Amino acid sequence: MKILFAILIAGSLLGLNVWLYKANKNTPVPEGCENLKPDCHGCGITDCSLRRTEEIREDTK
């Protein structure tokens, strides 16, 4: 029974995450905010959704 609850809780959180991710993607960005770019340098996370890997490589050269 415990394992069922565990799967249910993890599954619902995962489902909530996927649903919110899709809803967030489909929400239009407010006017004037279409080309916002973070002013960040020095972070080496290569799967960042905001900065392309090429930009990061350029920064870290």
Add this chain to the structure above:
Amino acid sequence: MNLLTLFLSALLINNVILSKFIGMCPFMGVSTKLSSAIGMGVAVIFVIFGASVLSWALYYYALVPLGLEYMKLICFILLIAAFVQFVEMFIKKNSPALYKSLGIYLPLITTNCAVLYVALDNITQKYNLIETMVNSIAVSAGFMLVLVIFATIRERLAASDVPEAWKGNPIAFVVAAIMAIAFSAFAGLV
């Protein structure tokens, strides 16, 4: 525990960046400009506070009664990611001005380990709801404090005559080390 002691301890003595070395990525990445540091700091305070309260409630009202305490790590990760998505969507819809100043930093916070650290620490230390709220505000305010101080120093460093080999991240790490030593002096405060 006295709430003021808890607040000062989390803010200065056990500072999340300079004492625990957590959240180093935004500390180095978003500290080149003061305006960015303030935006990131405010967004972190909001997300850490919300995520901590939600994860505390999830743990004590769902995981503990069902005997599923071992699932706290995976549940908190999913909860934090979902919360950040929700906050970003809410700000997009209801406050374009706020989105302009904070929105860009919200996706970065999903990968900020300080958020997960606070959520897990509240459980490990067995804090009640009030202590959880005070601790999460203090930790995130400590994060913002150090980020803002570091950004002002880096802005001045950018205009200083730094040797070529030390420019950029190397001198920033030296400054961070000196700041960590300076903050260790707060150890005797409480």
